[in-house]
Amino acid sequence: MSKIRSKVYVAGDNIDTDNIIPAQYLNLVPTIPEEYEKLGSYAMAGLPDDAAPFVDKATSKTPYGILVAGKNFGCGSSREHAPVALGAAGCKAVVAEYYARIFFRNSVATGEVYPFETAEPLVSEFKTGDEAELDTDAHTLTRLSDGKVFPLKDLGAVAPVVEAGGMFAYARKVGMISDK
Amino acid sequence: MKQTLTEKILARAAGRQTVTPGENIWARINVLLTHDVCGPGTIGIFKREFGEGAKVFDREGVVIIPDHYIHTRDEKAHRNVATLFDFAKEQDLPYFYPPWTNRYRGVCHVALPELGHVRPGETIVGTDSHTCTHGALGAFSTGIGNTDAGFVMGTGKMLVKVPETIRIVLKGKKPDYIAGKDVILRVIGDLGTGGATYCALEFAGPGCAELSIEDRMTICNMAVEAGAKNGIFAADDKALAYVRARTKKPFEPLVGDPDAPVKAEYEYDLSELVPCVARPHCPDRYAPAADCGDVKLDRAYVGSCTGGKIEDFEMAARVLNGRKVAIDTFLVPATVEVAEAIRTHEIDGKTWERIFAEAGCIPVSAPGCAACLGGPVDTFGRTHGNEVVISTTNRNFIGRMGSKTAPIYLASPLTVAASAIEGRIADPRKYL
Structure with a gap:
């Protein structure tokens, strides 16, 4: 995939893993297909009650394929349920100023969501519901209302893992483990 | 080349003399820790990727300590613990500490060192962000997700980006009204929750001797709240005595070069800290x-x-x-x-x-x-x-x-x- 066109959901700084998937739902196991779907239905359910709903109750999916956030997105727990919940809900990418380490790593390892970092803060440039286009090859996010293009940072040391499609695919590609 | 303690442990785990912050290495992992919340998903990935009949990389290297959702009537929580029972039996794991038996221990990060599974100079990864606790005894220890854990379970190896080190130098005498928690809340307050992101948070200086092993655990436990990959103290005589009282397994501690280059260094006088909150x-x-x-x-x-x-x-x-x-x-x-x-x-x-x-x-x-x-x-x-x-x-x-x-x-x-x-x-x- 190189271009993701979608509505944007905007969140703030220090969105922690309890905001992304509250601990009471950690009894769900991501590798069990129906529980994977259930995790998606609870994505971002830990945000304060006055926040805009992320998931559409009728479909249990999100209309927001791109989540724009501020500093330290995904801080807190190591729960892989967090990028899984976003991915299972139908979110394709997070675009944040920077990430907590484990969330970033889990996004890369699972391939559930692209974890892009922005060159400049973007939370004031977008509002929830805006249409945008993310180009994962050119590393840009375009605001479709006026065509303004915002550059994203290079994925850095993890780029080969993202390109391979996750940790296992990468390890097979470099010969660390054998093919299935 | 001068190297920090974290770099030396990772270099040895990669079978090399030196490593450089920022590079990706394949590190050999000594201990993989998991629990009831992330264990079933980790096992699911392990079986999906390595096959139903796959064996773990080292029976003694996989430690399973259920602790999160034990005292509850939640049915899925019970199902998850049952998954761990089945897996431990199937793989014949000696270090499984299940509830409702006399082997139950409780919270994994306090049990792991109590049981002698934390050894200086070794590498530990766990499916819990507070796995950084175990740096208190001079190990490299960090939290990971289910996918990485599934990979480690099958291979005993992990792709690790070598972290830069931020050094916290402690000096002065610790008053009796100051606890490890006051030290780390002050450090996190100064660094901010993202201030040590991707970095090793190394505690050094004469003030370390003032801290009990449990103080050091409290401090390393919360290194992740400043975004750190790991927290670490060099193992001194107090730490070595703690470990030797709990395990017969041989281990080789490492010591960092005191003049190794670091990303930043901050100094705290323990006698000047005050009781605090976040x-x-x-x-x-x-x-x-x-x-x-x-x-x-x-x-x-x-x-x-x-x-x-x-x-x-x-x-x-x-x-x-x-x-x-x-x-x-x-x-x-x-x-x-x-x-x-x-x-x-x-x-x-x-x-x-x-x-x-x-x-x-x-x-x-x-x-x-x-x-x-x-x-x-x-x-x-x-x-x-x-x-x-x-x-x-x-x-x-x-x-x-x-x-x-x-x-x-x-x-x-x-x-x-x-x-x-x-x-x-x-x-x-x-x-x-």
């Missing part, structure tokens, strides 16, 4: 406890991997001895060993358990993670309304202990106990 809703919202006397509380909580160890309850007992709490006070020992200490250790001829009972605390619960992370609705100590909580735990994000509208203040057991007496945030010095 205000809602972020662990970096530092404030001296003495400045928060206007905060009225509904609940006090002592427990968790960072605040439910033996010395944590000793601190609480010292303050509560002969006094009464004014608010609901929940006590959750991290492990069976801690629970035993509460029942048997004494101050002034009274067990800590009796001190807590006479102070009016809610009876001590069974060991486990309990309400530190909210959990299923029937979890002991979980918030359900607008309770204002002061807690020895490690996170105060919105909803962390259950209810989204229950604000949490983090503090040392001394400050939590003093605050429980007054029903508002209190500096513990007047009670010592």
